[in-house]
Amino acid sequence: AQSVTQLGSHVSVSEGALVLLRCNYSSSVPPYLFWYVQYPNQGLQLLLKYTSAATLVKGINGFEAEFKKSETSFHLTKPSAHMSDAAEYFCAVKLTGGGNKLTFGTGTQLKVEL
Amino acid sequence: NAGVTQTPKFQVLKTGQSMTLQCAQDMNHEYMSWYRQDPGMGLRLIHYSVGAGITDQGEVPNGYNVSRSTTEDFPLRLLSAAPSQTSVYFCASSYSSQGARGNEQFFGPGTRLTVL
Numbered sequence: 001a002q003s004v005t006q007l008g009s010h011v012s013v014s015e016g017a018l019v020l021l022r023c024n025y026s027s028s029v030p031p032y033l034f035w036y037v038q039y040p041n042q043g044l045q046l047l048l049k050y051t052s053a054a055t056l057v058k059g060i061n062g063f064e065a066e067f068k069k070s071e072t073s074f075h076l077t078k079p080s081a082h083m084s085d086a087a088e089y090f091c092a093v094k095l096t097g098g099g100n101k102l103t104f105g106t107g108t109q110l111k112v113e114l
Numbered sequence: 115n116a117g118v119t120q121t122p123k124f125q126v127l128k129t130g131q132s133m134t135l136q137c138a139q140d141m142n143h144e145y146m147s148w149y150r151q152d153p154g155m156g157l158r159l160i161h162y163s164v165g166a167g168i169t170d171q172g173e174v175p176n177g178y179n180v181s182r183s184t185t186e187d188f189p190l191r192l193l194s195a196a197p198s199q200t201s202v203y204f205c206a207s208s209y210s211s212q213g214a215r216g217n218e219q220f221f222g223p224g225t226r227l228t229v230l
Contacts (some may be wrong), residue, residue: 009154032217043118043204043221044157051217090156094217100145100164100208101172102219104156 004093006105014113019078021108023091033074034092086112115140118222120205126228127195135190135225137205144210146188150201163188164210195229202226
């Protein structure tokens with residue numbers, strides 16, 4: 001069975017500081033991995049996705065994530081946080097060849113302070 | 115394209131009432147799904163459909179029914195609402211084909227449901 005673990009339900013950073021949101025997955029087969037962002041009272045928006053091409057994936061709004069098979073990780077980073085990055089972030093996994101079912105992590109709320 | 119639309123945005127029900135949450139997409143996606151979002155639990159899959167006339171259960175299907183009579187619409191029915199069904203409900207859709215094109219799910223804006 002596949003699962004996703006997001007370490008830290010709340011992360012707080014200063015504006016301009018590095019953002020690091022952690023995601024680890026467990027899967028017996030190569031997965032597809034996703035990061036979604038949810039702004040208050042809105043639906044989920046895709047930030048980026050890993051689909052077995054390049055291990056370093058660049059997404060929207062300056063975010064990127066690196067797939068590390070040896071560490072079963074797919075951490076999300078952004079070099080410099082902006083106030084507009086304050087939102088909840090979800091990591092999700094989908095098995096290759098396993099239909100379109102996504103398994104989500106429990107989410108990380110990012111707070112950006114002045 | 116309107117993308118994925120959901121109605122209503124907000125709903126308050128009394129225990130035992132029934133209602134249908136509507137979901138529609140105009141992207142000709144084969145795959146549609148319903149999730150519920152609860153604090154600290156992420157999104158959990160309720161039901162999904164891989165095409166018109168085909169539905170299946172997800173992780174938390176109890177208390178919910180679905181049908182898929184057209185490609186565009188995927189309504190979620192609560193037959194007898196319970197306080198445990200108080201949640202935010204999201205509908206999503208995607209292509210079913212494998213590969214990068216089939217992987218991204220597009221989400222609707224959500225329905226916030228309160229059961230008293």
